[in-house]
Amino acid sequence: MVSENSRNPKVDLAFRRKKNAEEMKHQVVSFALMIFLTIVAFITVGYDGIDEWLKVPFIVLLACIQVIFQLYYFMHMNHKGHEGPQFFIWSGIFVTFLTVLAFMTIVWW
Amino acid sequence: MKKLKWRLLLLLSVMTLVLSGCGEPFISTLIPAGEVADEQFSLMMLSTAIMVIVVAVVTIIFIYVLMKFRRKGSDKIPVQVEGSHKLEIIWTVIPILLLIVLAVPVVASTFNLADTDPMKKALADDKNGGKDPLVVNVRASLYWWEFEYPGYGVITSQDLVLPTDEKVYFNLKASDVKHSFWIPPVGGKIDTNTDNENQFWLKIDSKRAKEAENIFYGKCAELCGPSHALMDFKVKAVSRDEFNSWINKMKNFKAETVAQTASAKQGEQVFKDKGCIGCHAVSPADNRPEQARTAPNLANFADRERVAGILEHNEENIKNWLKDPEKYKPGNTMTGTYGKLTEEELQALTDYLQSLSVEK
C-alpha cells in the first residue's frame, strides 16, 4: 500500500492483477512440487529395496521440505510484513524440536 | 585482605550451619555415612560455598547502596546513567566462571554415581547371579517395601539388611504407583517407576554407621497416597560376616517349625484361616510371581525394627495394627480384608508373628 494516495487506480489495478496472477503461477508450481514429494515419499515406503534406516530420515526430510513450501508459499511467509509470523512459527518449531527429540531419546522404556 | 574476609565469611556460614544442627545421624543428609552420600555432601558444600560468596557480594553492594543513596530531603535529580559495559562484562563473566567451577564436579559425579556395570555383569553370570557384588531388587508398593536378594533366593520386607564397606547394587521398581527410595545418610534417592527398573549403587561406611547405631531410616520420597508420609523402612548396616550368617539363616528358615507354644500354633492356624497367608508369605523363599506377593513377607517379622515401618515393635502395637491398620496407615491395602479378629485370635496371631524370627 505504498502508493495509496498518488496512484492511478486503473493502471495500478492492472499491475496488481498481473502480479497476483504471477504469484498464483508460483503457487501452482509449488503445489506440483508438493504432490511430487508426497508421491516420492509414498513410493519410498512401498518400495522394498531400500534400507529401513534410510527410509525414515528420507521421508521426514521430504515432509520438512513440503512444510516449508506450505508455510512460505501457501501461507505467504515469504512476503514482507511476516517477521512476526516467522518469529512465532520458528519458536514453535524450536520447542517442537526439543520436545520430539526428548521423547525419542530419554523416554525409552 | 579481601580474600581473608571471604574466607572468614565462609567459615562463619559453615559454622552457623553446624550450630543450627545437622539433624540426627540416622536420617540427616548432613551427616553422611557412605561413599555416595559423601560425594553428594561435598558437592552440596562446594555449591553452598559458591552461593555464600554470591549472596555475600550482593548483600555487601546492597547494604552499601541503601546506606549511601537514600534520599535526604533535597530535590536533586541524580545523573541518569545508561549503563556500563565494563561492569556488565564483569558480572557476566564472574558468574560463568563460578558456574564452571561447579559444573565440572557435577558432571563427573553424575556419571560416577550412575555406573552400574558391575551389577549387569554379576547378573549376566548365572553362577554369581547377584552375589558378588551384592544385588538387591527393591519393589515399592503402597505403603511397604520388598527387598529381594536374587543371588540367594531370599525375600524380605520393610527392613533392609546391607553389608558395610562394599558397593551394593540396586534394581528398583514400583508395583502400583510411583514411589522413591531414599536413605538420606547413605545416599540420594532414586525413583521407583511403574514402567521400568532403575539402577544405582550405595556403600555404607562401617565406622560412621556405628554412630547411627547401625540403623538408618529409609523414606519414600514421592507422593504416593494418603500414607506417603508413613512409608518408612529401616536399613540395618552389618559387617560382611554378619550379613553372610544372616542370609544363611534366611535361606534355611523353615516357617513350619517356628511356632512352638500352643498359642503360637493356634495363631499359625488363624493366619491360614483368616487368609493372611494369601497375601503374606512367611518363608523368605517365596516362589510366587511378584504380582502375587501383595503384602510384606513376614518371615523374619519378629526381628524387625518397627511394625508396618512406623510403630515401635512390641506386642501392643502388633495387636493395634491388626485390630485397625487404617488408624495407623490410612489407605493401606490390608484394611478390611480379613474381618474382625477376636481378642483370643489377636493374642494367638501376635504370639505366632513374634515367633517368626531368624535370630532367635
Next chain:
Amino acid sequence: MSTLARKKGFWPTVWDYLTTVDHKKIAILYLIAGGLFFVIGGIEALLMRIQLAIPENDFVSAGTFNELMTMHGTTMIFLAATPLLFAYMNAVVPLQIGARDVAFPFLNSLGFWLFFFGGVFLNLSWFLGGAPDAGWTAYASVALNSPGHGVDFYILGLQISGLGTLISGINFLVTIINMRAPGMTYMRMPLFTWTTFVASGLILFAFPPLTVGIALLMFDRLFGGNFFNPALGGNTIIYEHIFWIFGHPEVYILVLPAFGIFSEIIPTFARKRLFGYTSMVFATVLIGFLGFMVWAHHMFTTGLGPIANAIFAVATMTIGVPTGIKVFNWLFTMWGGSIRFTTPMLYAVGFIPSFVMGGVTGVMLAAAPADYQYHDTYFVVAHFHYVIVGGVVFAILAAAHYWWPKMFGKMLNETLGKITFVLFFIGFHLTFFIQHFLGLMGMPRRVFTFLSGQGFDTGNLISTIGAVLMGIAVVVLLINVVVTSVKGEKVGADPWEDGRSLEWAVASPPPEYNFKQTPLVRGLDPLWIEKMEGKKGLTPAEPLSDIHMPNSSILPFIISIGLFIAAFGLMYHNDYSWGVPVAIIGFIITFGTMFLRSIIDDHGYHIHKEDLLKDDNGGVQA
C-alpha cells in the same frame, strides 16, 4: 468502583462488569478474583502449617492434608499468582505503550471468564466429594490411582482456566506488537511491558503442552485411555516430561513480570533511569529462551540416565547468568540514585536479597547428584517459596501499592502498607529459611505428618509461626484496602511524583479511552523526558478526533459458562446417565455462542470529538 456503584446502582454495576471489555475493568476483575484465590490458597497453607506445627498432629487427616497441599499449590500458581500479574498487565501495559485498548478486547474478557470459571470449578471440588490430592503436578500414576472425582476437578478446571490464560497471553502479544504509540519502538518499551511480552510468549508455548498433558490424563481417567497404564503399553514418564515442559517455563511466566514490576519501581523511587536497559531486555529474552531447555531438572531422580542429567544440570545453571545480570543492574540503578523508601520500594528492596537466596538454592538444586539428596524434600519447598514468595508475591504486593492509585484513583495508606511489609517480610523468612535445614536433615515434602525423634520438631514449629505472621500481614493489607476505599483521598495523574512511563501521564483512574490523543514517544521513559524538559504532558501524535471503542458483550461470560457446564457432564458421564447430555448442552452453549459472535457484526462505537472536548480530565494534555 464505589463511585461507579453510587452512580449506577448495584445490579447495573454488576452487569457492567459482567459485560465489560475495557482492559481497566478487566484488570479490576482479575485483581478481585486473583486476590480471592490468594486468600483461599493462603488459608490452605495456614491449615497445612498448623497440621505440621507439631509431630504426629491430627488437626487434619492424611487425605485432607494431601487435598490441602494440592489445592494450595494449584490455586496459588494458576489462580492467584498468574491472574494477579494479569491484573497489572491489563491495567498498565496498554497505558505504558500508549494504546487505547488491548488488541482483542472481546478475547480479553473471554480470557478472564474462562480463568474464573475454571477456578470456581476447581474449588467446587471441596463441596462435591473431595478435592484433588495428587499434588499440583498430578503425576500420572498417583493421579490415576486417586479415588473419587478430585483429580477430575483438577483436570477439567485447569483445562478451562488454562485456555483462558492462553487466550490472554496471545492478546498481550498482539497488543504489544501492534498497538504501540508512534515512537514507542521495542527498545523504548518499559521493562514491565517487555517482561509481559516475553512471559506471554512463554504462555503461548508452554500452555499447549499442559493442555495436552491433562487431556491425556483425562482420557485415561474418564474415557478408558491407556497413555499411562504400563499394563497396556503406557508410560508414566511421558506425563512427567509433558508436565515439566510446561511447568518450568511456568515459573518464569510468574517471575518475569515480577522482574518487570521491580524494574519499574526501582527507577521511579531511585529517580534514576534503569541501569543497563539493553542488557535487561536481553537477559529477559534469554531467560525465556533458556527456560524451555531445562525442564528435566525436575526429573533428575526419575532415572533418565547420566547423559540427560548432566546436560540438563549444566543447562539449568546457565540461567543464573542472565538473572545475575538483572540483579546487578537493579543494584546499580540504585547506586548513585536518590532512594525514597515508599511501600512499593520497600518490597523492591526486600526482594533483592530474598530472591537471590532463592535463586542460588535453585542453582544448588541444579547440581544433579546433590539434587538426589534435595529432591522432594523441604529444601525444594524452601527454594521455590523463596523465589515465588520473595520474588512473585513481593512483586504482586509491591505492584498493588504502586499502581493502586492508577487503578482506583486513591493512594493506599502508607503506614499500614509499611506494617504489612514488615510483618510479611519477617514472617516469610521465618517460615521458609528454616525449611532449607529441615530438608537437609531428611524431611521429605508432601508429608501430612512426621514422627517425633527425627529432629524436625523445632524447625516446623518456627515455620508455622512465620506463616501466621504472613497471615496477619495479609489481614492488615485487606484492612488497608477497606480503609482506603472508604476514606482515601483522590490523587492526580502522577501521585508518586517521580513517574517515568506513560501510565503516569493519564488521569487516575484513566478515562475509558485512555488517551484523548495518542502520545508521541521520544525515548525511553517518555514522561520523564517531557518532565525534564519542563513540559506538563506529552506531545500528541495525532489531532483530536473521534475515538473508536469496542462494544461490551455478555457473550464471553456465556461461552465460559458453557464449558463450565460441559465439564460437569464430562466428569460424571460414567456415573450418571445425565452426564453425556449435560456435556452436550454445555458444548452447544459454548459453540453456539461462538457462532453468534462470528455472525453478528460488531463494529463498536465512537466517542465523538465534541464529547472528548467536554471531558477535560483525560488523556494527554497537549
Next chain:
Amino acid sequence: MHVEEKLTAETFPEQPEKATLEGKNKFIGFWVFLGGETVLFATLFATFLALRDSTAGGASTQELFDIKLVFVATMLLLTSSLTSVYAIYHMKNFQFGKMQFWFGVTVLLGLAFLILEIYEFNHYMHEFEFKLTSSALGSAFYTLVGTHGAHVAFGLLWITTLMIRNAKRGLNLYNAPKYYVASLYWHFIDVVWVFIFTVVYLMGMVG
C-alpha cells in the same frame, strides 16, 4: 481505511487482510495462535512417537495401515490447500464470487477427507478391534489423528459459516481478514497432516 467503506476493485487495497487495525491484529494474532498450535501438536506427536510400538499385543501399525487409503486422503487434503490459495488469490483481486466458489471446493474436499477418516477409524475399530481403550498405541493414535480430524471439522464449519454469512454482502474490509485467517488455518491443518502421514502412517508402515 475504514471497515464499513464500500469498495470497488480499484479502491480495494492490495493486502485487504491488513488494511485495518482490526485486520492487522487478527492477522498477527492468528499467526501467534498457530505458533501455539504447533507446540500442541508437537506434544501429541512426541507422545505418539514414544508409544508407537506399545501395542500391548493388539494390532500394530504395520497391520493396520493401508497405503492406498492414506494416499487418497493426502491428495484430497493437499489439493484443498491449493484451492484455498485460489480463493485468497481471488479475494485479493476483489472477485467475490470466484473466491466463494474456491472456498466451496475447499470445503467439499475437506469434507471428503473427513468422511474418509471416519470410515478409516470405523474400519480399525471393527476389523482390528483397535480402539482408544485397547492399547497405549490406540490411545496415542486416536488422540493425535483425532485432534487433527477435529481441526478439520472445525475448519469446515468455520469456512462454511463465513461463506453463508457473507454470501449476500460481498467482500469488504470487515470480512476479508476473516477469510484470510480461515485460509491460514486451513493451510496449517494441511501442514499438520503432512507430518501425520509421514510420521504416523508412512513411518508406521516402515516399522
